[in-house]
Amino acid sequence: MSIIQQKIADLAPARTFAVKPIDPDKLQHGIVVKSPNWLGDAVMTLPALQVLKNMLPEHAPLVVLAPQQVANLYRLYPGVTYVISIKKAHAAWDKIVFKKLKSFQFQLGVLFSNSLRDAWQMRQAGIPALYGRAARCRSFLMKRTFSFPKWHQGMLNESHHTNEYLSIVYSMGGTPAERFMPQLRSNWTMGQMTLKMQSFCQHPRLLLMAPGAAYGAAKRWDSKKFNEVAAAYIRSGGIVAVLGSPSERNIGDEVIADLPANKAFNLAGETSFSDLYNLISHARACVANDSGIMHLAAAVGLPGVAVFGPTDYRATGPVSDKWMLVFDKEPCAPCFERVCPKGNRKCMEKLQSSEVIEALKSMKCM
Helix, strand or coil: CEEECCCHHHCCCCCCCCCCCCCHHHHCCCEEEECCCCHHHHHHCHHHHHHHHHHCCCCCCEEEEEEHHHHHHHCCCCCCCEEEEECCCCCCCCHHHHHHHHHHCCCEEEECCCCHHHHHHHHHCCCCEEEEECCCCCHHHCCEEECCCCCCCCCCCCCCHHHHHHHHHHHCCCCCCCCCCCCCCCCCCHHHCCHHHHHHHCCCCEEEEECCCCCCHHHCCCHHHHHHHHHHHHHCCCEEEECCCHHHHHHHHHHCCCCCCCCEEECCCCCCHHHHHHHHHHCCEEEEECCHHHHHHHHHCCCEEEECCCCCHHHHCCCCCCEEEEECCCCCCCCCCCCCCCCCCHHHHCCCHHHHHHHHHHCCCC
């Protein structure tokens, strides 16, 4: 069993590429960025977005094109001038999106997604120079592409995704920002939340839990073990709120089973993005699987503990100096499968609640 603290300075470095600075004239109309589709991946693009913002002339816009499920994240970063929301992540963009893109007259775009369709549609929108990862045979549509080492089953990654996004923008002439993760801000006030949500935010010892995982069941730590951590936290004088999507409501019920009704709450499916942001901003700590909520909480500055099994903390660990990771490598891990190929989820089942509790105590969060 291992409890790991992977600080920002420890994130696995990405491959570096030759620097070919962008012609300043091409930056006058700004930059458009196509985001990834998953919240966690989107959070990991924020340091690179900050570098792109610093490359631009003062008047030039930084625009992000993002699916609805992650669009609000980019509205938290003041460096983003405008967010164009896409209705469906894996579908053709509608006419309104193309009209907005063409109105900016962008000369270049950056793709933080791996989609061939995205590259094709960016070109259809009149954007001549595209930069991004070499993927899906799309290089013929792009000005410059970047290749990274492939992952191998059972081996920890050679680079963190955040540093891969950064290596792309550094190769375009960007330079490291003074602050690695940009500061996120919001106009969403507690007054816009329900009274129920406000009451949670006002508690001085609120522990958030994210026991779900949108990618698949393989990386979900057992609900019973989340329950054991929650019970210990409540005994120490705190309260627990479970976060998640509407489809994870039953998981939340399992996590709070048999806990005091006035101390443990299932909020899965009840929170808007602004609610989620405010809860994270006011909580004491978070315990999560490798998930979008883990990444968002880390980016906002909340301390926490993450449980890793079939995914790779070296590649997708939280970008923060305030998080601890619980991980005990199995020979087949990481495998990145949605469902355990062996059917036993040993990499997750062997991780104990006592280790998460120990990590919380070591961080003085419990």
